[in-house]
Amino acid sequence: MENELSIEKKKIGPIALITLNRPSVLNALNREMVNEIITSLKQFDQNDEVRVIVINGKGKAFAAGADIEEMASDHPISLEWLNPFAEWDQIYSVKKPIIGAVHGYCLGGGFELALACDLLIAAERTKFGFPEVKLGVMPGAGGTQWLPKFIGKTKAMEWLFTGDLYDASEVYLYGIINKIVPNELLMEETMKLAEKIANQPPLSIRLIKEAVYKAIDEPLREGMHFERKNFYLLFASEDQKEGMQAFLEKRNPQFKGK
Ligand code: CAA
Numbered sequence: 144m145e146n147e148l149s150i151e152k153k154k155i156g157p158i159a160l161i162t163l164n165r166p167s168v169l170n171a172l173n174r175e176m177v178n179e180i181i182t183s184l185k186q187f188d189q190n191d192e193v194r195v196i197v198i199n200g201k202g203k204a205f206a207a208g209a210d211i212e213e214m215a216s217d218h219p220i221s222l223e224w225l226n227p228f229a230e231w232d233q234i235y236s237v238k239k240p241i242i243g244a245v246h247g248y249c250l251g252g253g254f255e256l257a258l259a260c261d262l263l264i265a266a267e268r269t270k271f272g273f274p275e276v277k278l279g280v281m282p283g284a285g286g287t288q289w290l291p292k293f294i295g296k297t298k299a300m301e302w303l304f305t306g307d308l309y310d311a312s313e314v315y316l317y318g319i320i321n322k323i324v325p326n327e328l329l330m331e332e333t334m335k336l337a338e339k340i341a342n343q344p345p346l347s348i349r350l351i352k353e354a355v356y357k358a359i360d361e362p363l364r365e366g367m368h369f370e371r372k373n374f375y376l377l378f379a380s381e382d383q384k385e386g387m388q389a390f391l392e393k394r395n396p397q398f399k400g401k
Contacts, residue, residue: 166202
């Protein structure tokens with residue numbers, strides 16, 4: 144275990160794949176692993192050949208949360224100095240689309256990582272939840288902030304107060320998951336979606352993502368203004384000319400990210 148790399152990464156054409164790799168502890172996220180995930184996300188975000196990033200987990204689970212063994216002896220003062228959750232903010236600065244492919248368990252910090260993905264495909268019977276309350280703590284990497292935005296206050300309170308685990312079929316009803324697929328088709332379906340997005344004009348995808356986060360983060364009026372500016376900006380791109388010209392000429396467009 145100690146010699147294992149805590150994540151694996153590879154590039155499949157324009158798609159970058161990050162695989163959580165601590166299967167013996169259900170991919171519990173220790174600090175070194177979070178650091179590696181963020182470093183890899185930033186590297187792939189800067190790599191011109193990458194258009195979409197996929198995150199999945201090896202073994203029985205996507206991730207069963209932050210590493211409880213590592214956290215157990217933490218103290219407010221050591222946490223204040225280390226500030227381990229500050230670096231999670233960087234996940235939200237990734238400009239390229241991130242797809243989470245989750246299975247087994249998606250809990251606590253693992254659920255927070257999944258919520259930081261732009262799209263989520265879940266294998267049947269995946270269990271989601273925020274069990275932190277049962278450990279005498281609470282989510283620390285954004286769970287209490289993102290969950291009510293996504294599923295509304297009262298359901299978020301229920302999930303966070305009870306720490307219960309919820310089946311993918313129920314979680315799907317709240318719009319957090321894009322699709323539920325049989326376990327054996329998880330990666331095939333995820334890669335299909337990733338390829339579809341990789342074939343879209345990268346600048347549009349980048350500015351759409353940025354604008355959607357404005358809608359979540361900022362007051363509506365500011366978001367509308369931001370969206371409008373991004374829309375106008377796209378008209379400086381070659382891909383806009385190509386996309387519209389191809390439509391008028393009834394042919395498939397060739398997008399270059401310029
Ligand atoms: N941290 C450390 N180790 C973990 C872990 C975690 N979050 N989750 C599972 N493991 C380890 C177990 O200790 C066990 O290790 P050993 O084989 O050495 O005993 C191994 O993974 C397999 O787990 P189980 O035997 O418990 O497997 P199971 O199938 O019986 O149960 C489970 C699965 C219900 C997910 C259970 O493992 C569990 O409840 N895990 C903890 C979930 C949790 O509380 N997550 C929140 C963490 S706090 C957090 O995430 C804070 C934050 O906001 C960032």
